[in-house]
Amino acid sequence: MIPVAEFKQFTEQQPAFKVLKPWWDVLAEYLTVAMLMIGVFGCTLQVTQDKIICLPSHEPRENLSEAPCQQLLPRGVSEQMGGLRQLSGLKNNLDLQQYSFINQLCYETALHWYAKYFPYLVVIHTLIFMVCTSFWFKFPGTSSKIEHFISILGKCFDSPWTTRALSEVSGENHKGPAAGRATAIMVTTAGTGTGKTSEGEKEKVLAEPEKVVTEPPAVTLLDKKEGEQAKALFEKVKKFRVHVEEGDILYTMYIRQTVLKVCKFLAILVYNLVYVEKISFLVACRVETSEVTGYASFCCNHTKAHLFSKLAFCYISFVCVYGITCLYTLYWLFHRPLKEYSFRSVREETGMNDIPDVKNDFAFMLHLIDQYDSLYSKRFAVFLSEVSESRLKQLNLNHEWTPEKLRQKLQRNAGGRLELALCMLPGLPDTVFELSEVEALRLEAICDITFPPGLSQLVHLQELSLLHSPARLPFSSQVFLRDRLKVIRVKCEELREVPLWVFGLRGLEELHLEGLFPPELARAATLESLRELKQLKVLSLRSNAGKVPASVTDVAGHLQRLSLHNDGARLLALNSLKKLVVLRELELVACGLERIPHAVFSLGALQELDLKDNHLRSIEEILSFQHCRKLVTLRLWHNQIAYIPEHVRKLRGLEQLYLSHNKLETLPTQLGLCFGLRLLDVSHNGLRSLPPELGLLQNLQHLALSYNALEALPEELFFCRKLRTLLLGYNHLSHLSPHIAALRALSRLELKGNRLEALPEELGNCTGLKKGGLLVEDTLYEGLPAEVRERMEEE
Secondary structure, eight states: OOOGGGGGGGTOOOGGGGGGOOHHHHHHHHHHHHHHHHHHHHHHHHHHSOOEEEEEOOOOGGGTTSOTTGGGSOSOHHHHHHHHHHTTTOOOOOOHHHHHHHHHHHHHHTSOHHHHHHHHHHHHHHHHHHHHHHHHHHSHHHHHHHHHHHHHHHHHHHOHHHHHHHHHHHHHHOOHHHHHHHHHHHHHHHHHSSSOOOHHHHHHHHHOHHHHHHSOOOOOOOOHHHHHHHHHHHHHHHHHHHHHTTOOHHHHHHHHHHHHHHHHHHHHHHHHHHHGGGOOSEEEEEEEEHHHHSEEEEEEEETTHHHHHHHHHHHHHHHHHHHHHHHHHHHHHHHSOTTEEOOHHHHHHHOOTTOOOEEHHHHHHHHHHHHHOHHHHHHHHGGGOHHHHHHHHHHHHHHHSOHHHHHTTOEEOTTSOEEEEEESOSSOOGGGGGOTTOOEEEEESOOSEEOOGGGGGOTTOOEEEEESOOEEOOHHHHHHHHTTOOEEEEEEEEGGGSOGGGGGOTTOOEEEEEEEOOTTTTTTTOOOOOTTOTTOOEEEEESOOSBOOGGGGGGTTTOOEEEEEOTTOOOOBOGGGGGOTTOOEEEEESSOOSSOOGGGGGOTTOOEEEOTTSOOOOOGGGGGGGGOTTOOEEEOOSSOOOOOOGGGGGOTTOOEEEOOSSOOOOOOGGGGGOTTOOEEEOOSSOOOOOOGGGGGOTTOOEEEOOSSOOOOOOGGGGGOTTOOEEEOOSSOOOOOOGGGGGOTTOOEEEOTTSOOSOOOGGGGGOTTOOGGGEEOOHHHHHTSOHHHHHHHHOO
16 A cells, blocks of 8 residues: 655755744645545555456347447346346356456446546646645745745744843833733743743733732843853844845745646636536447457446545545635735735733834734734734843943943043943943943944933043034933033044934033034035034034034133144135134145234234144245234144245234145244244245344243254354254255253253264253153264263163
């Protein structure tokens, strides 16, 4: 007998695929097994038993026009048996081989094809049904997606993070009775520790609502490995969703195989109902075998006709039930929008309102999953929620960045505050807010920061830097920082990305903004109102503004330092600067200026002016600086200035003058009349000589002359007895005057890159000069007398 297991390969599937089998597919599978057993049983009988038994007909030749066995055709069982008894005594004079020959010949010629091949047809049709049912599990274009989906689904269902996310997020977001019921289910799930919930546990929870309300949700603890696995699952789900939502091959394939099964069912039903009556117990056979056997007509008995007729009716019954399930499947496929799946009920139950709806093949598989168990889609939805993902990232961050590890990163910044700097993290660890000693927090390249209520633990926080790190600040935290934060730095791609809460920090003293205006808004340079910043003293703006933002005048009454760095974009309208009556420091860096703005000369309180990296060629307007009576520092470096006008002498109160990286070839003699000058930097120019009048600068302490073309120094230069730093590197000096000994306060001397052959031994009289402060070639240093070198090397 043929074992049914031989046909297993036609329907063999992975056990995990059962979650994609709705009840009608399961029923159809059992029906095909029953139909297959009918076919196999019939085939076995065909092979192992006689098919047909024939006896010669003794009718006279004149009655041959009538069918043999006519008198034996069924009019009732008694008539059949009676007719047989009438022929029972006849002798046919045929041997066994002749009977076998007649049996085979009549089987092939007289028996109807349906009666002969019925069991084989049943097996073939059943195998086709099996193939149609499982084809989408085998087809390369669909099986890979199904296997991937089942793999991810199982991991999501069993992940400990699923339990924790449902417990935490639902517990936070839900209110009222519905929340209590949802929390009850999640408490039970979390308590198992395995991520699976049995039916008994569900019933137990629903039966005890009072207990749920009084008990807080039990949350499982995730170790670092589990957290990393859940993080990888989020990435897999994202990529799988993008891949599967692109097409609907699974949906289309399922419809096609269902339509094929319906068509097959109708064809089988029709021809079986038509031909089932062809299975008869008695068969008349007329063959021309008289020369061999002496007979031309025979009456045959189809030995399995009775059994086959019963099997045929059973088979037709199973086919009808199978067809009804197929028709119901078609109704389900076309009656519902299976290419769209909404998680609305999950969102309402769990409180994770950001779970997105899905479409195409992703939606279709979730609809099939719901037919198996809707709990799968609920737990799978956790990995579609950004809230859940962000919470997992936060948990992993807290595992990685412990308070002890963060304390090791604490250091003093340039402002003397104890600073914690974090860069390129996936989020902000909650453990940061356990370091109450932090005074400055610097966050760089950290996306989507939302400050938690724990921010209030940073009681000493005074400085905050957000560099390409957009941050949201709840109202409670705004109240905490409003009067506490003194310095804030924000750097972003565009200035409109600056958080609005920044402009409401009333206690702010320094505001540093860096970002570009959109091209269409650069000319207007509109900035948020600064009226709330009543204590703002320092404002720094690095952008591409076409003019000084009008909102700067909101803080004109107390702004003391303004820095505008324009990255080379030309700054045109500067008249609003006149309103900054108490401004002490002004920086206009890379603003495309070709002349010194006239608005600057109206700033009576101005003490420092920096015009670095502009296009200044002439500074004739320098005479107007005499109106800025408090000006002590003037930085005109990194420009294209070719000469200094003689009326520079009017700037008698000037203490620091920076003219490096220009195109100067000479210095005016009147520069020596700036008696208050303490620092003069003319390095990186084309100076060939210096005016002797520089010796009049008796207060000069720092003189930078590096990277010029000086061949000699005037002797009068050494009258500047307070000189502490003298930078002469990379010039064309071939001799250094012994009068350098008069510079007893000298502590730093640079002579590298010149043409000196020896150093004067009078350097030994510069008591403040040590070896570390003398920058010169080793050979020149070794040429100094030993006692001079020993004195320089003394501590």
